[in-house]
Amino acid sequence: MKVQVKTFGSLTDILAKEFYITANDTTELLATLTHDHAELAQRSLLIAVNNTIVKTAVTFQENDIVALMPPYSGG
Amino acid sequence: MTKQKNDIFFQGPIPATLVAEAISQHHNKPKIGAHSIFLGQIRADQIDGKAVKSIDYTTNRELALLKMAEIREAVFDKYPLACMHVYHSEGEVRVGEICFFVFTSSAHRRAAMDACDELVERIKKEMPIWGKELFEDDTHQWKINK
Numbered sequence: 114m115k116v117q118v119k120t121f122g123s124l125t126d127i128l129a130k131e132f133y134i135t136a137n138d139t140t141e142l143l144a145t146l147t148h149d150h151a152e153l154a155q156r157s158l159l160i161a162v163n164n165t166i167v168k169t170a171v172t173f174q175e176n177d178i179v180a181l182m183p184p185y186s187g188g
Numbered sequence: 189m190t191k192q193k194n195d196i197f198f199q200g201p202i203p204a205t206l207v208a209e210a211i212s213q214h215h216n217k218p219k220i221g222a223h224s225i226f227l228g229q230i231r232a233d234q235i236d237g238k239a240v241k242s243i244d245y246t247t248n249r250e251l252a253l254l255k256m257a258e259i260r261e262a263v264f265d266k267y268p269l270a271c272m273h274v275y276h277s278e279g280e281v282r283v284g285e286i287c288f289f290v291f292t293s294s295a296h297r298r299a300a301m302d303a304c305d306e307l308v309e310r311i312k313k314e315m316p317i318w319g320k321e322l323f324e325d326d327t328h329q330w331k332i333n334k
C-alpha cells in the first residue's frame with residue numbers, strides 16, 4: 114500500500130516532513146525507516162493513522178496518512 | 189456557557205492585550221465569581237553553557253485540535269465551568285514572551301482553579317506540540333517536558 118507519512122518534532126531532523134512510502138503495515142513501515150536511518154531505533158515514537166493514535170500494529174489501506182511523532186513538548 | 193470553538197493556535201507570542209481582552213469580555217457575565225489564569229513564559233534555560241533565546245513551536249494541528257476538543261469536553265463535564273479559553277503559540281516565541289494561556293471561569297474559585305490546573309497538565313502531556321529550543325549561536329535542541 115502506498116501511504117503518506119508526516120513527521121514531527123525532532124524526527125524532522127532525520128526524515129523529510131512529508132513523503133510517500135510503500136508498506137503493508139506500521140511494523141513494516143518502521144522496519145524500513147529504521148533500516149535506512151539507524152538512529153530511529155532508539156527513538157520513542159507515537160504513531161497516528163488518519164488522526165487516530167495506534168498502539169499496536171495496523172494494516173494500511175491505500176493512501177492512509179501516517180503521522181510519526183516523538184514525545185510531546187508543548188507548553 | 190461559552191466555549192471557544194476556534195483554533196487554539198496563535199502565531200507567535202501571545203500578547204498581554206489578548207489576556208486583558210479575555211478578562212474584559214467576561215464583565216457582562218454576572219454568574220461568574222472566579223477566574224483562574226495560567227500563563228506559560230519562555231525561560232532562558234542554560235544548557236551546556238548556552239542560553240536559550242527562543243522556542244519554535246510546531247504542531248500536528250489536525251490531531252491537536254481533535255485532542256483539544258476531547259480535553260475540553262472532559263473538563264467541562266468534570267467541573268462546573270462557565271467559560272474556558274485556551275491559546276498556545278505556534279512559531280517562534282522569544283525569552284520572556286508568553287507561549288501558553290489557559291483561562292477558566294466559574295461561580296466559585298475551586299472549580300476554576302482545579303480545571304485550569306488540569307487543562308495545563310493535560311495539554312502539556314497530551315497535545316501533539318513540539319518545542320525546538322533555539323540558542324544564541326543558532327544551534328538548537330528539542331525541548332523535553334518534565
